[in-house]
Amino acid sequence: MAMRMINAAVIGxxxxxxxxxxxxxxxxxxxxxxxxxxxxxxxxxKAAALGVPRAYTDYRKLLEDPxxxxxxxxxxxxxxxxxxxxxxxxxxxCVSEKPLTRTTAESRRLVELSREKGLVNAVCFNYRFYPLSxxxxxxxxxxxVGEVHAIHGSYxxxxxxxxxxxxxxxxxxxxxxSCAVGDIGSHFCDLVTFITGRTITEVMADFQTTHRVRKRxxxxxxxxxxxxxxxxxYEEVExxxxxxxxxxxxxxxxxxxxxxxxQISAGRKNxxxxxxxxxxxAISADLERPNELWVGxxxxxNESYVKDPSVLSEQAQPYAHYPGGHPEGYxxxxxxxxxxxxxxxxxxxxxxxxPTFADGHRAxxxxxxxxxxxxxxxxxxVGY
Numbered sequence: 065m066a067m068r069m070i071n072a073a074v075i076g077x078x079x080x081x082x083x084x085x086x087x088x089x090x091x092x093x094x095x096x097x098x099x100x101x102x103x104x105x106x107x108x109x110k111a112a113a114l115g116v117p118r119a120y121t122d123y124r125k126l127l128e129d130p131x132x133x134x135x136x137x138x139x140x141x142x143x144x145x146x147x148x149x150x151x152x153x154x155x156x157x158c159v160s161e162k163p164l165t166r167t168t169a170e171s172r173r174l175v176e177l178s179r180e181k182g183l184v185n186a187v188c189f190n191y192r193f194y195p196l197s198x199x200x201x202x203x204x205x206x207x208x209v210g211e212v213h214a215i216h217g218s219y220x221x222x223x224x225x226x227x228x229x230x231x232x233x234x235x236x237x238x239x240x241x242s243c244a245v246g247d248i249g250s251h252f253c254d255l256v257t258f259i260t261g262r263t264i265t266e267v268m269a270d271f272q273t274t275h276r277v278r279k280r281x282x283x284x285x286x287x288x289x290x291x292x293x294x295x296x297x298y299e300e301v302e303x304x305x306x307x308x309x310x311x312x313x314x315x316x317x318x319x320x321x322x323x324x325x326x327q328i329s330a331g332r333k334n335x336x337x338x339x340x341x342x343x344x345x346a347i348s349a350d351l352e353r354p355n356e357l358w359v360g361x362x363x364x365x366n367e368s369y370v371k372d373p374s375v376l377s378e379q380a381q382p383y384a385h386y387p388g389g390h391p392e393g394y395x396x397x398x399x400x401x402x403x404x405x406x407x408x409x410x411x412x413x414x415x416x417x418x419p420t421f422a423d424g425h426r427a428x429x430x431x432x433x434x435x436x437x438x439x440x441x442x443x444x445x446v447g448y
Contacts, residue, residue, distance in 0.1 A: 067093040067410045071131050075123050075147060076138030077101035077110045080161055084136045084188075085114045087398035094134075094406055100126045123147055127154040134184075134409060137161060141246075142238045145170040148421075152177050157184040157409050159402075162250055164424030166240035168432050168447060171425035178421050186405045186416075187424035189254040191336060193400035195371050195392060196357040198380035200340070200347050201259045203359070205379070210343030215256050215313075215321035217338035219248040224307045224327040228298065230280040234305045241435045243305035245269065248336070249325040249434070250427040253313075254419065256321070256338050259347075263316040263426075268443045269434040271306035274328050278303050311434055314443075334394075354393040 072094050074084045081099070088094045098118040101107035111119040120126040127135070127150060134157040137147050145165040151158040152174070164187050165171040178185040191197060203209055223229060224243075233239045233247055240246050253264060279298035307328050313321045326332070339348040346360040355371035372388025373381045383400045386392060407413040429448050437444040 067407065067412060069093055069095055070133050070406055070409060071095050071097045072134040072136060073098035073100065073118075073120075073126055073129070073132045074116075074136040074138060075100040075126065076136075076161070077103070077107050078138070080188075081136075081138040082110060082114055083395065083398060084138055084159075084402075085116060087395060087402055088136075089115075090395075090399050091402055091406060093410070094402070097131055098126055098129060124150065127151065127156065132156060134159065134406075140232055140238050141166055141240050145174065148174055149177060152181050152183055152185070155181070155183070159186045159188065159405060160421070160424065161188050162254075162424060163240065163246055163428055163431065164421055165428060168425065168429050171421070171428040175421045175425050184405065184409050184416075185421040186401070187419045187421060187427075188398070188401065189251060189258070189419040189423065189427075190394075190397035190401050191251055191255045191351060192258050192419065193383060193397040193404075194351065194354050195373075195376060195380055195384035196349060196354065196369060197255065197259065198383045199357055199369055199376050200349065202377040202379040203347060204260050204340070204342075206377075207344075209260075209340060209345055209347060212260050212262055212315065212317060212319050212340060212342050214319055214341040215260065215262075215315070215338065216323065216341075217252060217256070217336070218324040218326070219252045219336045220325070220329040220332035221248065221327045221334055222330050222332050224274075225330055227275045227277070228279045228293070230278050230301070234278065234301075234303055234307075236305060239305065240431075241305075242271075242431050244307055244325045244327050245271075245309050245311065245434050246431045248327070249309065249311065249323065250431055252323050252325065252336060252338065253430050254423065254427055255336070256340065257426075258419075259338075260315075260340055262319065264313045264321070264430055264446055265316050266314040266443050266445050267430065267433045267437050268312040269437040270310045271435075271438040272308040273303055273305065274307050276303055277301065306438070309434070309438070355391050 099111040099116045100120040107119045136159045336351040348358045357369040359367040373384040404418045433444045433446040
């Protein structure tokens, strides 16, 4: 029997909102009926381009739409708490971009509210849903890695390399107290703890702000479309948020870990790399090469998995939709996440096999502890 059709809406017209729309349209059981953004003209244009029939500029009006059952929140970080809270209070299921909120006080409230309302809630840690991320978890779950001794890796990008690179993510009033760790470090932490089943208990963080002053365009970049910006098109802005950070961490089993996050690493576009060192073997992946998983041994030749349903575990097979040699990557992670969320909403599953608001809260707590550690120069216990 085919899953019933579910009407959804997406708040946010930047990079990630349309990514949600496109992934939802691939499910076949979801009708995206509304898109919401602050700029009326841009929202109308985006909605038309994506084949979405309704365009809103006020999320409160969208929440009054009786046809909408699920709302995806891809608004800027400073709106996440109020919008997620409003979605739940309207009686609609909620899929939130990360961070769930900017503070643990807010994220705890959303966890409580979601439980009170009994609504499906999810946070978009999409890297869990690469087929080989699921395979890595299956290997750990089976005990093949053994006791985890260490976790290390990095998440590197280059989009803030130059002093003329600017984003709202650098503004604490919008993004929160952390840029790099909050934006991409949270993904690293979620992925490795998901795979291993371990919990980060303490952190020691060192933050760097490479450009203490950046040049911000005086107008929205769309106003400059088609022309080269000149010096007079910029204004200088003092920056406090980090664009590079190194974080040591301790796990609940006594193991140690370390990761570096950077948004100033030339040539690295979106490189999430991790290695998990266990008593029996090590597993490692570079998510810019999402169809490969390395397995390292002490006493025999190392191995590599390729993304091929015929060789993956039963646990990972459902997340690989194409035969071996047919790559699957970033957009497919969203698709796999949303498949699980909407099966839950439709009543076809009674388990939350996706990141919930509780997972989102844990990520906020790690970032909050890292910010405090960087300021105080000492180890900080993560306040879950």
